[in-house]
Amino acid sequence: MRVLVTGAGGQLGHDLLAVLQARDGIDATGLAHSELDVADRRSVEDAIAGVRPEVVIHAAAWTAVDACESDPDRAYQVNSLGTRHVVEAARAHGAHACLISTDYVFDGMAGRAYLEWDEPHPLSVYGRSKLWGEREMGPEDTIVRTSWVCGADGSNMLRTVLRMLREGGDRPLRFVDDQWGCPTFTPGLASVVAALALERRPGIYHVTHQGPTTWYGFASEIVAGAGGSRDRVEPISTSDLDPPRPAPRPAYSVLDNAAMRLQGMDLLEDWHDALVRLMVVLHERGEW
Ligand SMILES: NC(=O)c1ccc[n+]([C@@H]2O[C@H](COP(=O)([O-])OP(=O)(O)OC[C@H]3O[C@@H](n4cnc5c(N)ncnc54)[C@H](OP(=O)(O)O)[C@@H]3O)[C@@H](O)[C@H]2O)c1
Numbered sequence: 149m150r151v152l153v154t155g156a157g158g159q160l161g162h163d164l165l166a167v168l169q170a171r172d173g174i175d176a177t178g179l180a181h182s183e184l185d186v187a188d189r190r191s192v193e194d195a196i197a198g199v200r201p202e203v204v205i206h207a208a209a210w211t212a213v214d215a216c217e218s219d220p221d222r223a224y225q226v227n228s229l230g231t232r233h234v235v236e237a238a239r240a241h242g243a244h245a246c247l248i249s250t251d252y253v254f255d256g257m258a259g260r261a262y263l264e265w266d267e268p269h270p271l272s273v274y275g276r277s278k279l280w281g282e283r284e285m286g287p288e289d290t291i292v293r294t295s296w297v298c299g300a301d302g303s304n305m306l307r308t309v310l311r312m313l314r315e316g317g318d319r320p321l322r323f324v325d326d327q328w329g330c331p332t333f334t335p336g337l338a339s340v341v342a343a344l345a346l347e348r349r350p351g352i353y354h355v356t357h358q359g360p361t362t363w364y365g366f367a368s369e370i371v372a373g374a375g376g377s378r379d380r381v382e383p384i385s386t387s388d389l390d391p392p393r394p395a396p397r398p399a400y401s402v403l404d405n406a407a408m409r410l411q412g413m414d415l416l417e418d419w420h421d422a423l424v425r426l427m428v429v430l431h432e433r434g435e436w
Contacts, residue, residue, distance in 0.1 A: 149173060149174055149175065149203065150177070150199060150201045150202050150203075151168050151174055151202070151203045151204075151346070152176075152178075152195070152199045152204045152205070153176065153178040153205045154206045154207055154208035154234060155209065156178025156179055156180045156207070157182070158180075158208065158209075158302060159300075160207050160248060160297060160334050160338060160341075161207040161208070162178075162299065162301055163335055163337075163338035166338070167335075167339050167342045168342055177199050179195060183195075186206075186226060186230030186231075186234055187225045187226050187229060187233070189229075189236075192230075192233040192234055193233075195237075196237035196240075196241055196243070197237070201238075202244065203345050203346060203348070204243050204244070204245050205341060205345050206231060206235075206246065208234075209226065209227050209278065210222060211274075212274075213252070213395045213397075214393055214394045216272065216273040216274040217274075217394040217395045218394065223273050223274055224277045226277075227280070228280035228284070230281070231281035231282075231284045231285075232281075235286065235289065239286065244289065244290070244348045245286075245289045246289065246290040246291075246292065247281060247282060247289065247292070248341065249278050249279075249282050249291055249292065250274075250278050250293060250294065250295065251293060251329060251398065251401035251402075251403050252270060252272060252397070252398060253275050254269065254270070254401050255270065255398055256271075256327075256399040256400045256401045257398075257400070258400065259400060260400075260402075261360070261403060261404035262401065262402065262404060263354075264352040264353065264354055264406055264407045265406075268282075272396055273395065274395060282352075287350060288350045289350065290344050290348070290350065290351070291352045291353070292352075292353050292354075292355050293353070294332050294337055294354075294355050294356055295329045295330050295401060295402075295403055296329045296330060296332055297332050297333075297337065298332070298333050299333070300334070300426060305331070305363065305366060305367070305370075306423070306426065309321065309367050309370040309371060310430060313376055314436065320380060321367060321380055321381045321382065322381075323362075323363040323364040323383065324364060324384055324388075324389065325362045325364035325365070325385065326362065326385045326386055327363055327386060327398070327399055327400075328362055328402055329356075329360065329361070329401050330356035330358065330361070330419060331357060331361065331366050331419040331422075332355070332356045332416070332419070333357060333419070333422040333423065333425075333426050335425070335426070336357065336422055337355060340355045351407065352407065353405070353407045353408060354403035354404060354407065355403075355405060355408070356419075357419035358405075358415060359418045359419050364382075364383040368381045370423070373423065373427050374436045386399075
């Protein structure tokens with residue numbers, strides 16, 4: 149089976165390609181941003197016509213949440229129109245399409261974990277641009293919403309905190325304690341996305357590691373895991389951020405992996421276990 153991954157230079161795209169290439173019977177091609185700009189309709193058509201994939205996993209996105217606020221045109225061009233281009237070309241070639249989307253399609257005000265059947269209401273340009281990307285998908289396609297993604301490469305919370313620790317000093321590390329979500333690590337996420345896409349599962353799936361936490365809780369666990377003192381991490385509230393971040397974030401965007409749970413599928417484990425595994429990889433690489 150031929151599979152094409154967009155955004156293959158990104159943290160999830162990289163691991164998706166690795167998971168697919170390790171599978172027997174899969175001929176996986178990954179195209180990084182430098183090889184395919186999904187905002188360019190003709191290039192997307194040419195790429196899909198060239199690879200002739202049976203499954204397309206669309207992991208490319210402009211993920212700079214704050215920058216999207218000041219350049220909405222680019223956000224919609226990449227995340228909404230880019231998805232239209234990918235789906236249109238996939239459909240023309242009879243390929244199944246799988247989009248990676250985000251917890252930021254929700255406003256976080258429900259006060260409970262979100263089901264796949266809850267009505268989205270994004271607060272930010274990024275969230276809206278991803279939601280409009282979702283709306284390009286057909287009923288047969290797969291949409292995987294995930295949250296707080298961390299991989300061994302790329303810029304993410306785990307690598308940011310480890311860098312802060314490497315830089316030394318005793319400056320407190322302040323993280324907000326009033327935004328809740330589920331950290332999700334690319335090795336596990338990539339395996340589930342690959343399985344859902346290859347099985348051509350239609351509909352929306354929430355896929356995260358289990359266990360809600362805040363950015364403060366997440367940072368504390370990383371610091372403790374790296375042998376530091378949890379006391380170094382201080383909780384603050386979003387309103388204490390100075391300067392405030394341009395994009396509003398949902399206060400509670402925990403995703404209930406209900407579609408998988410209700411179909412008896414194995415969920416990703418608690419995020420603490422996946423964090424330890426990824427920290428081992430980064431330790432071997434000398435990042436802490
Ligand atoms: N990161 C998170 O916390 C998070 C949370 C929920 C959902 N998601 C979703 O998960 C997916 C994967 O995210 P990630 O964490 O792997 O992000 P990432 O590391 O930023 O990867 C996204 C990739 O897309 C590429 N890209 C940007 N604009 C493009 C364009 N016009 N054409 C083709 N490629 C383009 C980026 O290239 P450049 O680096 O050159 O821009 C990057 O390599 C995305 O759909 C994202 O919306 C992410």
